[in-house]
Amino acid sequence: MIIDIPLIIDSIPKMLMGFGLTIQLLFLSGVLGLVLAIVLLLMRISGRWYLAAPTMVYIYVFRGTPILVQIFIVYHGLPQLEFVRESIFWPILREPFGCAIVALTLNTGAYVSEILRGGVLGVDRGLKEAASALGLSARHRFIYITTPIAIRLALPAYSNDVISLLKSTALASTITLLDMMGIARNIVAATYAPYEVFVSLMVIYLVLTWMIQRSFGLIEGRMSRYVKEQA
Amino acid sequence: MDVITGWWDDFFWGSVVVVEVFVVALIMTVLFGLIGAAAKLSRSRVAKYIASGYTVVFRGTPEILILLLVYFGSAVALTAVSQTFDPEVKFTDIPPFWAGAFAIALIVGSYATETFRGAFLGVDPGQIEAARALGLSSLQTLVYVRIPAMWRLALPPFGNHMLSLIKDTALIAIIGLQETLFVAEQAIGTTGKPFTMYILVGVIYLGFSTIITLTVMVLERYANRHLEAAR
Amino acid sequence: MSGNGQQPIIVLEDVCKFFGDFQALKNVNLTVKKGERVVVCGPSGSGKSTMIRCINRLEEHDSGRIIVDGRELTGKIKDINAVRREVGMVFQSFNLFPHLSVIQNLMLAPKLVRKKSKAEARERAMHLLERVRIPEQADKWPSQLSGGQQQRVAIARALCMNPEVMLFDEPTSALDPEMISEVLDVMVDLAEDGMTMIVVTHEMGFARKVADLVVFMDGGEIVESNPPDEFFEAPKSERTKRFLSQILSH
Numbered sequence: 265m266i267i268d269i270p271l272i273i274d275s276i277p278k279m280l281m282g283f284g285l286t287i288q289l290l291f292l293s294g295v296l297g298l299v300l301a302i303v304l305l306l307m308r309i310s311g312r313w314y315l316a317a318p319t320m321v322y323i324y325v326f327r328g329t330p331i332l333v334q335i336f337i338v339y340h341g342l343p344q345l346e347f348v349r350e351s352i353f354w355p356i357l358r359e360p361f362g363c364a365i366v367a368l369t370l371n372t373g374a375y376v377s378e379i380l381r382g383g384v385l386g387v388d389r390g391l392k393e394a395a396s397a398l399g400l401s402a403r404h405r406f407i408y409i410t411t412p413i414a415i416r417l418a419l420p421a422y423s424n425d426v427i428s429l430l431k432s433t434a435l436a437s438t439i440t441l442l443d444m445m446g447i448a449r450n451i452v453a454a455t456y457a458p459y460e461v462f463v464s465l466m467v468i469y470l471v472l473t474w475m476i477q478r479s480f481g482l483i484e485g486r487m488s489r490y491v492k493e494q495a
Numbered sequence: 496m497d498v499i500t501g502w503w504d505d506f507f508w509g510s511v512v513v514v515e516v517f518v519v520a521l522i523m524t525v526l527f528g529l530i531g532a533a534a535k536l537s538r539s540r541v542a543k544y545i546a547s548g549y550t551v552v553f554r555g556t557p558e559i560l561i562l563l564l565v566y567f568g569s570a571v572a573l574t575a576v577s578q579t580f581d582p583e584v585k586f587t588d589i590p591p592f593w594a595g596a597f598a599i600a601l602i603v604g605s606y607a608t609e610t611f612r613g614a615f616l617g618v619d620p621g622q623i624e625a626a627r628a629l630g631l632s633s634l635q636t637l638v639y640v641r642i643p644a645m646w647r648l649a650l651p652p653f654g655n656h657m658l659s660l661i662k663d664t665a666l667i668a669i670i671g672l673q674e675t676l677f678v679a680e681q682a683i684g685t686t687g688k689p690f691t692m693y694i695l696v697g698v699i700y701l702g703f704s705t706i707i708t709l710t711v712m713v714l715e716r717y718a719n720r721h722l723e724a725a726r
Numbered sequence: 727m728s729g730n731g732q733q734p735i736i737v738l739e740d741v742c743k744f745f746g747d748f749q750a751l752k753n754v755n756l757t758v759k760k761g762e763r764v765v766v767c768g769p770s771g772s773g774k775s776t777m778i779r780c781i782n783r784l785e786e787h788d789s790g791r792i793i794v795d796g797r798e799l800t801g802k803i804k805d806i807n808a809v810r811r812e813v814g815m816v817f818q819s820f821n822l823f824p825h826l827s828v829i830q831n832l833m834l835a836p837k838l839v840r841k842k843s844k845a846e847a848r849e850r851a852m853h854l855l856e857r858v859r860i861p862e863q864a865d866k867w868p869s870q871l872s873g874g875q876q877q878r879v880a881i882a883r884a885l886c887m888n889p890e891v892m893l894f895d896e897p898t899s900a901l902d903p904e905m906i907s908e909v910l911d912v913m914v915d916l917a918e919d920g921m922t923m924i925v926v927t928h929e930m931g932f933a934r935k936v937a938d939l940v941v942f943m944d945g946g947e948i949v950e951s952n953p954p955d956e957f958f959e960a961p962k963s964e965r966t967k968r969f970l971s972q973i974l975s976h
Contacts, residue, residue: 328658328704329697330665333676337697340683341690394821394880397782398835398887399810408834412825427555434557438669445560458567466556466564473555490824492869 271460275451279465282444285361289433289443293368294426300373305380319377326374331432334371339363339439364436372429379425383418384410416487423480427473434469444468502682502692509675510699516596516664516674517703523600524660528607535612546608553605558598559666565598566591566670595667603660610656614649615641647718654711661703665696675699735760735891735922736781741790743776743946750776751787752946758891758924758939763917765933765954766926768943769969774926777943778893781924782813795890811839814884818896820876822868828879829855829864832886840887847886854882858912874905878912885916892916894925928973934958942966 304323307315326334342348342357356362387410395405437446448465452458534546553561570588577584588594618641626636668676679692686692736758743751750773758764766774779785780792783799783806792799794809823831832851836842842850855861858878860871868876877897884892894913898906910932917923917936927933933940933954940957942950942965950957950966961967 325697325701328701328708330662330700332665332669333693333697333700336676337690337693341693344688344690388821390817390819390821391823393784394815394817394823395835396784397810397813397815397817398883399807399839400835401807401839404838408838409823416825431557434559437559445557448560449563452563452567456571458564458571462560462564462568466552466560469557469560470552470555490867490869 268457268460271455271457272464275448275461276464276468278451279444279447279461279468282442282447283468285436285441285443286430286433286445289361289364289368289436289441290426290430292365293372293433294429296365296369297372297376297429300369301376301380304373304377305384308377308381309384323374323378326371327378331367331371332435332438335364335367335435335439338367360436360439360441363439364433364441368429368432368436371432372425375425375428376422379418379421380414382421383414383416386417387413416484419480419484419487423477423484426476426480430469430472430476502678502686505678505682506675506695506699509673509678510703512592512672512674513661513664513699513703516592516599516667516672517661519593520596520600520603520660520664521657523597524604524607524656527600527604528611531604531608532611532615535608536615550605550608553602558602558663559669561602562595562598562666562670565601566594569594591667591670591672595664595670595672599660599663599667602663603656606659607653607656610649610652611645613652614645617648618644650711650715650718654707654715657707657711658704661707662700665700733760734758735795736924737791737793738777738781739791739793741777741780741787741792743773743780743785743787750946751780753790754946754948756941756948756951758922760890760922761920762922762938763936764924764939764941765937766924766941766943767928767930767933767969767973768949772943773946774943775895778815778895778924778926781893782810782815784815807839811887812890814887814889814892816877816880816884816892816894816897818899820868820873820880820900822876822880822883824868827865827867828860828871831868831879832883835883836886850886851882854885855879857885857915858882859908872905873901874908877901877905877909881909881912881916890922892921892923894923894927896926896928898927898929930958930974942969944969 304319307319308323310316338357339360342363348354348357357366391409391413392405395409400408433443434445436443437449440446442450444465448461452461455461531546531549534542535550537543566588570586573587573589574584577587589597622640622644623636626640631639664672664674665676668674668680671677675696679696682692683689734757736756738754738756741751741754742749752773754773754777756764756777766777768774776785780787781794781799786801787799795812797805797808799805799809822828823834826834829848829851832854833844833847836847836850837844852861852864855864858881860875860878863871863875863879868879871879881892881897897913898909901909906929910929913923913925913932914936925932925937937954939951940954941948942957942961942963944965950961950963952962957966958970961970
């Protein structure tokens with residue numbers, strides 16, 4: 265079997281035209297998802313059952329169902345409901361891009377809030393006690409002691425989630441969006457050359473993944489400069 | 496709600512397919528994970544290299560891309576091969592069930608490789624020393640000391656792998672597997688109620704996730720019963 | 727050597743504390759006068775840590791009264807925060823904030839709680855670092871310091887808040903033997919300067935040198951409390967005698 269090099273050379277720029285869309289999906293959902301995650305986290309650890317309980321249900325549902333199904337519900341399913349069609353959100357929810365952002369945000373928000381919660385729980389109890397003993401209020405303790413340490417603890421898991429988010433953006437191709445994956449599928453449908461096209465695309469994603477990991481590695485290194493090296 | 500009547504048994508059989516794919520993929524996942532971990536822990540540079548390549552590629556590439564590559568890639572190869580025997584053949588493929596199970600097992604297997612490797616390294620070296628000092632052979636140490644310690648350490652992350660596995664089965668609908676998502680699409684064709692149908696699919700998957708989570712909880716309690724007794 | 731005022735600064739009256747079914751404190755009565763140095767000793771699980779942790783409300787007592795500097799400790803946040811400003815605590819595991827430098831560790835609470843300016847806080851912090859004899863470590867991370875140095879920083883951090891009373895919860899138990907004396911020296915200095923202190927410890931040499939009162943706790947109760955001469959030479963209770971023979975025989 266000969267590999268069709270000209271096809272590869274031809275396809276890569278075409279797929280890279282979808283790069284912008286992929287990145288938009290990644291950044292927008294990532295940022296909005298992070299904001300959502302922080303809100304969910306604060307609700308979850310608030311100690312008030314009427315805030316914590318709905319949050320726990322939300323996280324449970326969004327982590328327990330496939331993201332593809334979530335995307336379909338938002339894009340194909342919501343238009344069935346009249347109140348959605350008549351709401352102010354309709355312009356966003358009518359478009360596949362808007363639906364993809366909504367679904368990805370809701371999904372990543374659930375995962376990231378659990379990651380942040382893991383960071384918060386990982387802060388040594390003794391440090392919080394020392395802060396209490398010094399007279400710091402609960403608010404001060406959370407801002408100056410818990411948060412910086414929790415962020416450092418959560419960073420590795422968060423970087424994994426960002427990579428998961430990148431991979432999930434490829435599912436936008438199932439709702440007609442022409443991100444890199446979408447373009448690739450079109451090319452394959454036309455040329456019957458899955459190896460050349462898909463493997464090249466795989467390489468592109470791997471490069472992106474590597475870049476994300478490197479960036480987080482640098483951030484983690486900076487944040488951990490006060491941690492003693494394990495001899 | 497009554498739109499669903501008439502579709503109940505289709506969804507039921509779709510769910511059965513999900514379970515079948517899950518079980519098959521689970522077995523393959525454990526296999527790939529163990530082989531991968533063994534390779535990473537071995538002394539052979541080649542084995543480590545290949546295993547690292549495996550984990551990097553399959554953790555950094557979108558699942559849908561792997562799925563399409565495996566399915567269409569194998570189909571193209573198979574078609575070419577069968578055409579040498581019978582030029583009339585237009586298209587042969589590996590049934591979506593097997594292609595899909597194999598693809599998602601490869602993906603989750605790459606995560607399982609890291610989990611099993613970590614679990615192996617996490618075994619307290621003191622216990623191994625004690626076993627050796629008592630005169631146990633390598634094999635006995637493996638069976639009676641290493642493995643019992645390992646599966647306890649691997650259980651919580653492996654529970655997450657199982658959740659990933661069951662959610663990934665939804666993707667296989669894209670290549671035509673007649674599981675619940677696929678059934679939903681057909682149902683929507685006749686009933687025109689996408690929201691209802693996709694929510695039903697979500698509920699079914701949530702049910703599966705819950706069963707897996709509960710099972711893992713029970714197993715964890717069993718695994719740690721020797722610690723409970725010490726209280 | 728004895729308390730330089732007769733006013734009680736800490737009073738525990740019939741204090742009881744339960745952890746589930748287990749009673750950790752059984753009718754504990756203790757009065758500490760201003761300027762007094764109290765050493766609390768006893769076997770593990772005797773309730774000594776629990777008792778001092780109740781004084782700054784890191785644990786909540788279930789019955790009885792705790793009065794610190796005239797203020798009764800109840801569930802009210804206002805009272806709790808007021809007490810914590812006046813009571814400093816040093817922990818067995820130091821609990822320095824790892825993400826802040828040594829000097830930042832010292833400056834944090836005075837700036838946030840006592841609303842000191844950065845300059846004031848820094849001046850006081852450097853002064854105290856000199857007092858605990860490690861001013862050159864000011865800009866290092868806690869993880870770069872030895873155990874003994876970290877604990878001295880922890881003492882300085884508590885002192886930066888100008889507390890009326892200092893509580894020490896087994897301050898040297900987590901240290902390697904060669905570092906214990908540098909911390910005890912700092913504590914002795916503090917005592918000689920007149921700081922009111924309650925120290926939970928096994929270091930009997932320190933007790934003999936510095937304590938006005940030695941309290942022996944066992945099974946959640948105060949079994950005996952006497953000035954050190956009496957305590958060590960003529961212990962009254964059997965349990966005290968047994969404990970002393972166990973720890974002094976090495």
